[in-house]
Structures are given as structure tokens and as C-alpha cells.
Amino acid sequence: MTKQLTDKVTFRHGASIANRIVQPPMLTNSGKNDGYVTQDTIDYYAARSQSAGMVIVEYTYVSRAGGPSRSWARDREQLGLYKDDQKPGFAKLAKVIKKNGNKAILQLEHSGREANFRAKLGDKVYAPSSFDFGFLDYDVEELTDAEIHEVIKDFGAATKRAIDCGFDGVEIHGANHYLLQQFFSAWSNRRTDEWGGQTLDSRMHCIMEIAKEVFRVVKAYAPKDFIVGYRLSPEEVHGDNVGYDYKEATELVKTLTENFEFDYIHLSLPQYDAKPAGVDKTYAEIVKPVLPEETKLIIVGNVMSEEDAKDALQYTDLVAVGRATFIDPQFGLKISEGRGNEIIHEISPEQVKKSKLTPGLINLFSDPKMEPHLPGRESIYSLHEAGSLDKSVLKDGTGASYNLAHLKA
Structure with a gap:
């Protein structure tokens, strides 16, 4: 039977969504003072309560030292849910997303070495290993064994808070160069202990322990149909240094889904039909066969129209539509x-208002140098605050200008 974008989809634990369209997690730069939800955050997500059958709220850091990442000002930060007094804002967020019957998922994350705004505030930044990354203009400290165990507990605590706030599920963020990917990467994880980079199993260890803790909390406190997903980037390349390839990423997916009842796996891609170099199959076509029948696949990457979404559906169960x-x-x-x-299909001053873009997003996408850009961006150049975008934080693991993985979708 041919899949349609309008098909109802039921996940393995019973939750259903009205169609095969997902809004992926994309930063809004609307948090304030250590990641608190603001009215700008709520207005943005309230406007998107019907954008997709399932809306995944942007990467939210779970530990005090886990962020902020990629912020441009003290009042334009990444969201955080690492303490209880942040819960009221997230409860409002879940409520407005669900107001029309669609599902609200919260993406949980620790930025690791990418907590660059934390560095700008003079705080310590942590990673699996400490060495000269080349593209960072601040020092990074290696996590101790005790600190790793605290991070694992923090993912569980944030999951409990997400449940308390009324979210329908959580997504564990293991993509886009953040902490879990840093542990999985043989390039960035140079440890020699049980969390170390010597073998594939040891580089999976932290990820597996976090998944174990999240599922423990879900089993103890969440409704039976609570959704749990995992997002990953299927390859990591730093110039001549390969952190991991698609074969190792596929092994990670296989190990995760053999050990835990994930509702979905989410591939973070620059283009939905992207392929590894020299390979005839797309990343989605490589990963899909190792998934249990009960685990759905989500792919993302430059889906800008209904036609794109229909084409992407040939590779996957669910299509994420971002920009x-x-x-x-x-x-x-x-x-x-x-x-x-x-x-x-094109942004305009009128559509900026209708779509409730946050001030941070308006300034970002009205920058003539911003890539990936929004079609029609020339019409909103006048909204840009000259000089307010701090280019020093726009770096990734290649040392090139960072093109904002959370906005590629």
C-alpha cells in the first residue's frame, strides 16, 4: 500500500499522530536567563500547533553545564530544563503545541564542547576529552567519571520534568556535534577508560547509559503511550579526520533499537536523499533495514514543499519539515x-508577523550572509540589526563557518 502524507501513524506504544509530517527541533534563540521559556517562545510554538502531526521542541539542555550553545545575546538563548523552576514555562509550551490535538515532543541535549555561550560568560566547558580542537577559541575540560554519571542522571531528571510538563515524548539528541556525538566520535573521544574511544562499544557506552536512564524514568512515571526517539548524524568528518562513518552509525542504531524500545530514530541530514560518498543508497535506505518493524524512521533535510515531502516519503515513515x-x-x-x-513558500515582512518568528530568528534570517536562507529573504533585510550576530560562535567541527545544523531542516 502506497504511503501518503495524510496517513495516520501509530507508534509502538500506542500514541498516534494524524499525518506523516513532523516539525523537527530547530533553535529559536528565545530563551532567557539560563534557558527559561519566554513569551516569544510560547507565541512561536503556539503558531505552529498545526504545522505537523508531531512538533519536536528545539534542543533543550539538561545540565547546568550543558549550555547555552549558539546564543547571540543574554536574552536570546538556548532553552534549558535542568531545574524545577523552569517547568512552568515548558508546561505552557506543551499546552499550546497540543491545543489542536497534535503531539508535543521535547528534545533533550547536552552541548558538551559546543556550549560556546557558556564560555563567553566565563564558565567552564566540558567534553569527553580535552585537547586543542583548533576551531574553538576557549579551553575545554575533560569530564570526570563522576561528572559523566551526573550527566546521565540529568537526562533522566529532565525526562521526568518533561513528563510533568505534559509533553507526549522526548527525543534524545545524539547529533550535530553535541555531547553524545562527541562521545561516539573516535576523533573527539580520546579517553582510555570505560567511556573511551578505543572500541565502538566503549564509544557507545555513555549513549547506552543515557538511554537506559531515560527509559527507566519513562517506565516509572510516563503514560504507557509516551514516545521516545533518538536523533543522530549518520557520519562525522573533520577534514581528514573521520569521527565515525555511516557503517558505525548504523551499528549504533542497531544496538540502540535491539536494547531499547525506541518509537523512532531520527536522521539529521543536510538533504533528505543524501548518500554517503561512493554509495548508491541513501542514508535512510541504509538505516531502515536494521530497524525493528515497530520503530519508525524520520528523515529531515531541505524539504521545502509538499512535492519534496512526497518524494522524501519513499525513503521513510515520517518526513520532518523545518525551514x-x-x-x-x-x-x-x-x-x-x-x-x-x-x-x-517565501518569507516577507507580513509573513514574519503571521508566523510569529522570534526576534532571534528574525535577526538571523534577515542577515544577507545567513545560510541556509529562507526564500524571499531580500524582503526582510531591513529587519536586521547590524552587528548583533556574533560570528565567533558560528563554528563547527570542520573549522568552517557553521551553517546552523538546527536550521538546515
Whole structure:
């Protein structure tokens, strides 16, 4: 039977969503004072309660030392949920996303060495190993064994807070050069202990322990149909240094899904039909066969129209639509109602207001140098605050200008 974007999808533990469209986690730079949800955050997500059958809230750090990452000002930060007094804001967030019956998922993350705004504030930054990364303008400290165990507990505590706040699920963030990917990478993980980079199993160890803790908390406190997903980047390359390849990433997926009942695996891709160099199959086609039948696959990457989403569906169970929902927050609703021809594909000053883009996103996408950009960006150049974008934080593991993995979608 041919899959349709409008199909109802039921996950392994019983939760159902109305269609195969997902809004992926994308930073809004709307947090404030250590990651608290603001009215800008709530307004943005409230406008997207019908963008997709399932909305995944942007990467939220679980430990005090886990962020902020990629912030441009003290009042434009990454979100955090590492203490109880942050819960009221997240409860409001879950409520507005769910107001039309769609699912709200919270992505949980620790930035590790990428907590660059933390460094700018004069705080210590941590990673699996400490060495000269070359592209960082601050020092990084190696996590101790005790600190790793605290991070594991923090993922569990954040999961409990997400449950308390009314989210329908959590996504463990193991992609985009953040802490879990840093542990999995043979390039960035140079330890020689049980958390170390000597073998594939040892580099999986921290990830497996975090998954174990998250599922322990879910089993103890969450509704039976609570959704748990895992996001990963299928390869890591730093110039001539390969942190891991698609074969190792596939082994990680296999190990995770053999040991835990994940509802979905989410591949972070620059292009939905991307392929490894010299390989005829897409990353999705490589990963899909190792998944249990009960575990869904989500892919993301430059899906900007209904036609793109239909094409992507040949590789996957669920299609994540990112930048297109910045422009038109009713992307999924219009497809569900057979009005795909009414989707707005270009940003404009009028659409900025209608789509409730946060001040941080407006400034980001009105920058003529921003890539990936929004179609129609020339119309909003006048909204840019000259000089407010701090280029020093826009670096990735290649040493090149960072093109914001959380906005590639």
C-alpha cells in the first residue's frame, strides 16, 4: 500500500499522530536567563500547533553545564530544563503545541564542547576529552567519571520534568556535534577508560547509559503511550579526520533499537536523499533495514514543499519539515486539508508577523550572509540589526563557518 502524507501513524506504544509530517527541533534563540521559556517562545510554538502531526521542541539542555550553545545575546538563548523552576514555562509550551490535538515532543541535549555561550560568560566547558580542537577559541575540560554519571542522571531528571510538563515524548539528541556525538566520535573521544574511544562499544557506552536512564524514568512515571526517539548524524568528518562513518552509525542504531524500545530514530541530514560518498543508497535506505518493524524512521533535510515531502516519503515513515514551517506554520494543516497549493513558500515582512518568528530568528534570517536562507529573504533585510550576530560562535567541527545544523531542516 502506497504511503501518503495524510496517513495516520501509530507508534509502538500506542500514541498516534494524524499525518506523516513532523516539525523537527530547530533553535529559536528565545530563551532567557539560563534557558527559561519566554513569551516569544510560547507565541512561536503556539503558531505552529498545526504545522505537523508531531512538533519536536528545539534542543533543550539538561545540565547546568550543558549550555547555552549558539546564543547571540543574554536574552536570546538556548532553552534549558535542568531545574524545577523552569517547568512552568515548558508546561505552557506543551499546552499550546497540543491545543489542536497534535503531539508535543521535547528534545533533550547536552552541548558538551559546543556550549560556546557558556564560555563567553566565563564558565567552564566540558567534553569527553580535552585537547586543542583548533576551531574553538576557549579551553575545554575533560569530564570526570563522576561528572559523566551526573550527566546521565540529568537526562533522566529532565525526562521526568518533561513528563510533568505534559509533553507526549522526548527525543534524545545524539547529533550535530553535541555531547553524545562527541562521545561516539573516535576523533573527539580520546579517553582510555570505560567511556573511551578505543572500541565502538566503549564509544557507545555513555549513549547506552543515557538511554537506559531515560527509559527507566519513562517506565516509572510516563503514560504507557509516551514516545521516545533518538536523533543522530549518520557520519562525522573533520577534514581528514573521520569521527565515525555511516557503517558505525548504523551499528549504533542497531544496538540502540535491539536494547531499547525506541518509537523512532531520527536522521539529521543536510538533504533528505543524501548518500554517503561512493554509495548508491541513501542514508535512510541504509538505516531502515536494521530497524525493528515497530520503530519508525524520520528523515529531515531541505524539504521545502509538499512535492519534496512526497518524494522524501519513499525513503521513510515520517518526513520532518523545518525551514518551510518558519515561513508557513500551517504547512501540515494545509496538506491534511488538501490545500497544499496554498502553502506560502517565501518569507516577507507580513509573513514574519503571521508566523510569529522570534526576534532571534528574525535577526538571523534577515542577515544577507545567513545560510541556509529562507526564500524571499531580500524582503526582510531591513529587519536586521547590524552587528548583533556574533560570528565567533558560528563554528563547527570542520573549522568552517557553521551553517546552523538546527536550521538546515
